[in-house]
Amino acid sequence: xxxxLLFSFxxxxxxxLNVYGFRFGNKKEGxxxxxxxxxxxxxxxxxxxxxAQLVHFLQERETLDPNFINxxxxxxxxxxxxALNMGKRFWPLDNTDINVMFPGYDKGETTxxxxxxxxxxxxxxNFGIVIEDRKDKADCxxxxxxxxxxxxxxxxxxxxxxxxxxxxxxEPVDSGSLLYNWEVWGAKAYSxxxxxxxxLFQTENDLVxxxxxxxxxxHKIINLKVSGGYKSDVVSHENVEIVKSPKAGIFxxxxxxxxxxxxxxxxxxxxxxxxxxxxxxxxxxxxxxxxCMYSDPLIFQxxxxxxxxxxxxx
Amino acid sequence: MxxxxxxxxxxxxxxxxxxKNRFLPVNLDIDEVIEEKVKRISIVSGTHGDELEGQYVxxxxxDWLNNNKDKINGIIDIYPALNSLGIDSITRxxxxxxVDLNRIFPGKKNDFLPSQIAEGIIEEISGSDxxxxxxxxxxxxxxxxxxxxxxxxxxxLLPLAKKMGIDFVWIHDAITVLEATFAHTMxxxxxxxxxxxxxxxxxxxxxxxxxxxEGLKNLMAYLGILNIPVVNLKEPVISENGExxxxxxxxxxxxxxxxxxxxxxxxxxxxxNIVSPLSxxxxxxxxxxxxxxxxxxxxxxxVYEGSLLARIFAxxxxxx
Ligand SMILES: [Zn+2]
Numbered sequence: 001x002x003x004x005l006l007f008s009f010x011x012x013x014x015x016x017l018n019v020y021g022f023r024f025g026n027k028k029e030g031x032x033x034x035x036x037x038x039x040x041x042x043x044x045x046x047x048x049x050x051x052a053q054l055v056h057f058l059q060e061r062e063t064l065d066p067n068f069i070n071x072x073x074x075x076x077x078x079x080x081x082x083a084l085n086m087g088k089r090f091w092p093l094d095n096t097d098i099n100v101m102f103p104g105y106d107k108g109e110t111t112x113x114x115x116x117x118x119x120x121x122x123x124x125x126n127f128g129i130v131i132e133d134r135k136d137k138a139d140c141x142x143x144x145x146x147x148x149x150x151x152x153x154x155x156x157x158x159x160x161x162x163x164x165x166x167x168x169x170x171e172p173v174d175s176g177s178l179l180y181n182w183e184v185w186g187a188k189a190y191s192x193x194x195x196x197x198x199x200l201f202q203t204e205n206d207l208v209x210x211x212x213x214x215x216x217x218x219h220k221i222i223n224l225k226v227s228g229g230y231k232s233d234v235v236s237h238e239n240v241e242i243v244k245s246p247k248a249g250i251f252x253x254x255x256x257x258x259x260x261x262x263x264x265x266x267x268x269x270x271x272x273x274x275x276x277x278x279x280x281x282x283x284x285x286x287x288x289x290x291x292c293m294y295s296d297p298l299i300f301q302x303x304x305x306x307x308x309x310x311x312x313x314x
Numbered sequence: 315m316x317x318x319x320x321x322x323x324x325x326x327x328x329x330x331x332x333x334k335n336r337f338l339p340v341n342l343d344i345d346e347v348i349e350e351k352v353k354r355i356s357i358v359s360g361t362h363g364d365e366l367e368g369q370y371v372x373x374x375x376x377d378w379l380n381n382n383k384d385k386i387n388g389i390i391d392i393y394p395a396l397n398s399l400g401i402d403s404i405t406r407x408x409x410x411x412x413v414d415l416n417r418i419f420p421g422k423k424n425d426f427l428p429s430q431i432a433e434g435i436i437e438e439i440s441g442s443d444x445x446x447x448x449x450x451x452x453x454x455x456x457x458x459x460x461x462x463x464x465x466x467x468x469x470x471l472l473p474l475a476k477k478m479g480i481d482f483v484w485i486h487d488a489i490t491v492l493e494a495t496f497a498h499t500m501x502x503x504x505x506x507x508x509x510x511x512x513x514x515x516x517x518x519x520x521x522x523x524x525x526x527x528e529g530l531k532n533l534m535a536y537l538g539i540l541n542i543p544v545v546n547l548k549e550p551v552i553s554e555n556g557e558x559x560x561x562x563x564x565x566x567x568x569x570x571x572x573x574x575x576x577x578x579x580x581x582x583x584x585x586x587n588i589v590s591p592l593s594x595x596x597x598x599x600x601x602x603x604x605x606x607x608x609x610x611x612x613x614x615x616x617v618y619e620g621s622l623l624a625r626i627f628a629x630x631x632x633x634x
Contacts, residue, residue: 010566012616013592089412093618094454107562110620136426172490244424248323273326298325298410300427 001059006076007117009110017082017114021121022055024062024073025221031071032219035122035187036212037178038076038131040099041090042083046194046201047131050208051077057213061222071221074125079118099132100176103185119181127219128182128189131208138304140292141257142194142208144232147174151183154234157190159218160211161229164291164309166193167236195295235309241286243306245270247279251299253306259290261308268305286310319393320434322427330427332398332435335372337379337390347389353539354389356439356505357530359448361416361496363400363407367513368448370523375530388539391442396435396496404516406452417491419499436499444474444537445507446530447497451610453515455622456575458609459522461550462509464488467501471508472552477536478529479547480510481576482609482627485554514613551607556629559604563588563617565597571624575611585624588617604628 002023009017027033036054038047055075061068078084082092090097096111103123104116122128134140143164146152157165174180182189192211194204210229217224245251249270261267261284268282288308299305320332338347357375359368372394379390395401399409407414413428421432439445451457460482461475468485475483492498500507510526513519532547534540563569571586573579579602588598602608606628617623 009619011618012566012568012590093616093621095406095412108620109562109622110618113620172493175490248325250325300325301323302424302430303426 001062006121009114019076019079022075024058025069025071027072028070032126032221033072034127034216034221035074035125036129036131037079037122039078039084040080041097042080042088044133046205047133048078049200050131050205051075053209054212069222073216073221074122099178100173102176102178102181123185125187128187130178130191132191132193133195134193137294137296138292139195139257139295140193142192142204143291145191145193147180153188156188158232160215162207162211162232163230165232165234167234239310241288241308241310242304243282243285243308245280245282245299245301245303245305248299248301249273249279250297251294251305253293255290257290257293261288261290263287270299284308319438322430330399330431332393332396335376335392337386339386339388340383352388353443353537354441355444355534355539356391356393356442357446358393358396360395360397360401361447362449363397363403363405364453364515365450366516367450367518367523369394370518371448371526374523374527378527385541387541390539416496417494419494419496439500440503442505445500445505446510447507448510450513450515451511454612454614456514456611456613457511458482458576459512459526460484462486462511464492464498470506474506474533475508476550477533479525479532480529480550483550483552485552551627556627559626559628560622561585561600561624563619563621563623566618567597568615569612569617569623570615571611573608575608577608579608579626580605602626
């Protein structure tokens with residue numbers, strides 16, 4: 001394993017932004033190369049942790065067996081440490097998002113330059129994995145996200161063995177994402193989405209770490225036998241029921257993510273924030289599994305409180 | 315007449331609201347106004363909560379209208395603070411969501427709060443013949459008073475911009491992300507909408523505000539909304555007749571300009587220094603890449619490599 005300084009940015013007053021990559025492997029002929037990136041924003045703490053756990057796992061195994069890794073693995077657990085270290089989401093000076101700046105521009109604004117330098121380091125890989133969080137205030141079961149385009153690789157995504165693969169329609173904002181630009185450049189790219197802005201959940205982190213190890217082992221990048229994981233369901237907006245809060249107030253969920261619910265079941269309550277009266281009972285409108293849940297006690301009208309993956313006949 | 319025009323319930327004992335001041339022709343009520351099909355203009359500001367030049371423009375214009383009611387021939391709606399939560403809290407985006415309101419138009423009613431706000435604003439202002447959306451750059455850059463427009467709407471908008479006594483008109487290519495702006499949405503729906511960018515965030519520049527108010531009055535006179543004579547204000551420089559040069563910082567540090575905003579500069583003229591407060595050394599000297607006008611200049615001094623320092627407009631040879 002080599003810990004490499006991939007690039008560095010000078011700050012006027014604080015420490016330099018030093019972005020490190022952990023490079024593993026023997027680069028044997030015929031084996032693929034994979035790059036894994038997390039921490040492009042300062043709230044992707046769960047992603048940073050999972051990537052770091054993978055660094056730790058590979059390092060331990062490689063020490064025991066120098067031939068453990070066939071291909072090449074580059075892991076970049078964190079890019080935006082400046083935001084992470086001060087509880088901000090985006091680039092602290094100008095509040096811009098690195099993950100909308102790809103492929104980057106070396107003569108542009110700061111975050112365009114960061115995206116450019118990062119992309120230079122990772123674009124020529126066979127596989128690319130972005131571990132990211134959701135933009136909205138939602139806790140979700142870890143899932144694979146793919147942008148619906150000619151490039152998307154549903155079959156490949158199944159080798160993570162996570163429960164859901166979610167395909168979403170391409171929107172203009174996706175054109176600057178790392179996921180999309182990796183695909184355009186020719187890599188098979190996947191995004192693992194899960195949250196953990198405020199707490200780490202051990203079971204979710206274990207799921208993601210297992211999924212990463214499973215993926216690289218199935219592609220023979222490492223010499224390890226793994227369990228098969230879930231037989232992933234491919235979901236899109238058509239088989240996800242969106243449940244919204246009709247009222248603003250204080251929100252209390254009754255269920256958790258990963259739980260099976262039945263049509264008509266009470267799953268959340270919105271209270272009047274001053275009188276404490278119940279303003280709204282929130283019920284599931286179909287049978288399914290709660291895949292995402294709103295994660296803030298303050299709630300606005302029309303906020304999506306639950307996403308329920310509906311059972312299809314299987 | 316001050317009206318609340320958008321009410322959305324917030325979690326704790328407050329409604330999100332947008333307020334407008336509506337001016338009608340004297341002696342006509344709203345039904346008669348609609349009957350007579352008089353023209354309607356909406357003047358909006360405060361989409362970005364850290365941009366305040368428009369606040370003063372709205373005050374100055376309302377003050378003038380309050381004292382010149384007999385000159386009003388149309389409907390003039392003034393909305394100083396579209397992102398009212400942001401304006402009252404120095405927050406550029408919509409607080410709580412960290413979403414730029416000017417990137418989510420036209421919005422949807424049954425979507426999250428920022429999208430509901432956008433939808434409500436479009437619903438409210440739709441039907442106006444004209445709209446002016448006043449921005450003041452951001453906290454980082456000082457801008458010359460300018461109108462910005464997408465090339466696709468140039469034919470209908472440029473003649474209006476020329477009546478406003480503005481310094482510069484920047485016509486840009488269609489950009490995908492800008493399709494989600496207020497102006498693009500309104501222009502696509504038939505309201506001729508001009509975007510004004512001027513001054514700098516978190517401050518007001520009184521001379522720009524005075525000048526824009528005169529420009530808006532002149533535009534409204536030209537459109538028949540105000541019954542005052544149309545005058546010849548200065549002609550704007552049009553971006554299509556030259557080239558815009560961008561100067562980005564090559565180093566991090568403290569940017570100290572050595573040239574004033576809106577100066578004419580020559581190729582090789584010094585624009586400023588990036589200095590290190592710690593070492594006492596100059597990290598980078600910044601020079602002009604062209605002969606032209608320094609129409610954008612960095613106001614916020616802390617820079618990283620890549621931060622925009624200035625923009626220079628240079629005329630093509632045949633337009634000098
Ligand atoms: Zn603005």
